[in-house]
Amino acid sequence: MASIGNTTAAYRAPAESLADRYSRIRSTSLAICEPLEIEDYVVQSMPDASPVKWHLAHTSWFFEQFVLKPHARGYTPFDERFDYLFNSYYQALGPMHQRPRRGLLTRPTVNEVVSYRKHIDDHLQQLLASEDTADRVGELVTLGLNHEQQHQELMLTDLKHLLSSNPLLPAYRPTTANQVWQPVEPTRFVSFDGGIGEIGASGKHFCFDNEMPRHRTLVEGYALADRLVTNAEYLEFVRDGGYRRADFWLSDGWSTVTSEQWTRPLYWSESLDAEFTLAGLQPIDPAAAVCHLSYFEADAYARWIGARLPTEAEWELAAARSHIDGNLLRDVATSSLHPRPASGGEKLRQLFGDVWEWTASPYVAYPGYRPAPGALGEYNGKFMCSQLVLRGGSCVTPADHVRETYRNFFYPQARWQFMGLRLARDL
Template sequence: MQQDSSSLQQSAGGASAADARSRLAADYGRVRALSEQLCEPLAVEDYVLQTAVETSPPRWHIAHVSWFFETFLLRPFLPGYRVFHPRFEYLFNSYYEQTETGFWPRPERGLLSRPTVAEVYDYRRHVDAGMARLLADCADEHWPMVAERLAIGINHEQQHQELLVTDIKHNLAYNPLKPAYREDLPQAPAGDPDAAAYLHFDGGRDEIGADLAAGFAYDNETPRHPVLLRPYRLADRLVTNAEYLEFINDGGYRNPALWLADGWAAVQANGWRAPLYWEPADRAREGDLGSADAWRQMTLGGLRALSPAEPVCHVSYFEAEAFARWAGKRLPTEAEWEAAAAGAPVTGNCVDQGRLHPMPAPARTAGGGLRQLFGDCWEWTSSAYLAYPGYRPPAGALGEYNGKFMCGQMVMRGGSCATSQDHTRASYRNFFYPHERWQFKGIRLAEDQQ
């Protein structure tokens, strides 16, 4: 993903070039270290596994983010840079057609035993050494472009950190042993959820999209533009496991009247009867699954009891939309979500907290307000992923990140328990195909103001 050059210049404010270099160098080191920390619990066998077309092996992720820095920064801007391996450009390119090297097919990333994990880490160290030289020696005339691409690369690696977490979870859940990624991950406190409250928003004329003076933003968050909203209400927290279980118990997965046509087809084709990673407890009998204690949920801490108060997660857009229809509500539009979130502090249960699983909503404060806006689960909206008015994709290979995917996907907002807190914001537009479930995806309900 890419911002245009003006957004980075404005986000730097009045900082000197030396300050900007120092800040970006620190960010680079911090983010690169986190990728490796997230991989520390893995056995070497875990690095090469790919259990679905939409996932990638951890080894591929940690190599691909180095490929990004090598391709878009070191090769064009560091004189005398020697590529680590001449075929890595093909092997670890994701989908950039304009690099002219092609790329190994995504569904087959888990079929390769080489390069070894050790060689991939050697590659990372090689790229890090090159980046240190580039940050120290970059000519002033090249610095604006280097700074822009470095900011993109740092945020790009943060996106792949989230994919690392979710792909590792999918790999471990595929295993009948249900091994834990980390045994020490905290569990949610026992208890039932409080009742959701619905907060009123006046609507009217508003603006959405990134404010380029506020910091980094991807190009698909721009340009900022006016929207006209009718009065609406939003639930002050995410839908919980207990509420979703009511939908299941009421025959939600058996009633075609609740589903979009493509959603009902997905239910039938995939045999969906519950969110991804839910499974009956050993003692539960078929037809006796009406209570939360009859279910278990695969987590990064292993197979655990289903917590009624936790947000339901790992649901597709089709499931979110069907649940909303069953509840007599709807999903918010992305404009409604962003207008409601504008100005809210970007805090929540993010990867920084180390829980790596959605947690129950915090207690409602005296002042009220929306809870769980950031972190816990990405929130499905009813908005198709399309260009904002006036959007133009940037030129060159980096412009391929966002614009060419503006077809057939739906927008999600807010971040998850696997997202870095400094990587999300109110204007952030994530996007997925409506059938996909492996990310931490949840539901916030909306309704028209009567």
């Protein structure tokens, strides 16, 4: 029987209990909110984004629905009406408030949502302190924490879109980085032999169900760029008329470009020398990884340069022995929250962090995949249609959340997430 997540005791760091990890991750969500004003919590800038207040409530709703209600004896819900307000897409749990209308929820107030979180945290910690239930709910709590980390990334990307919609272009947080731009080395391609390899999670450590089962796959010989495509490189595509030439674009991509009147990456200024960031409007660093590209834009650039996007199998096989490190979200107050230039001496740089890397692979089930029964089976499986896989994590992905088997997925026209690309070539 498939499960939504899989975990063993080996996954937990020896120095951190599940209760401590719960406290740390839940506190990170509130730390993300520290720079905000009360008005920032409520507004929804587009249907794909959600208000910060909704993220804070929904992640608590998840623990209430899947851990506390089934497993905490005598548990009393904070407010039964929240079952409807903060359900996201779990049809098995009943009706839900329409996603595009989440920004209309001025009530409950932010203070009430914070009280709701405290209510959930108090009861969850009591549950974890009970030896007879801690082991039984450990897998569900671990899943809930990984779910919360996904929403922490969404909080930052949704906030960026929200603030960019304001003519004042306010900063979420002022930058402390010194702008010392260094020239980037030319791209090198690293070759990999073809053959049969294994991808997917083994199940020995936590993973989402869409990462399993581990299975064999055949790849031909290929090469991957040693780093991500930079702003300067993408700017050449823009200046060469890339957004005006249909021959580089997939049919749906060209339809999107023309209907949406795209002329450059999301958040770039018309002058092509500045971009909106979580630190406000900033000059574009030529050596940093280009970001906020749709799949259509990434694919068009690859065609223009005479390359292609990697498949997810190629990416994972190449990343299998790499150390998971990079420009990821660690401490909210000190993390860059923006892509950086490539650094380090590894053969393949920037595999983790900076930007999610589009692959050419559709988001479909691995051989032998079966969704879990019940509501938790809706977590991943029902979205395996019309979306593409991204790999590697971004500058706002929590550092202990990503892994080489992690499969992110978005529709090809989406670009408000930190999305970029790495080139691939056939051998």
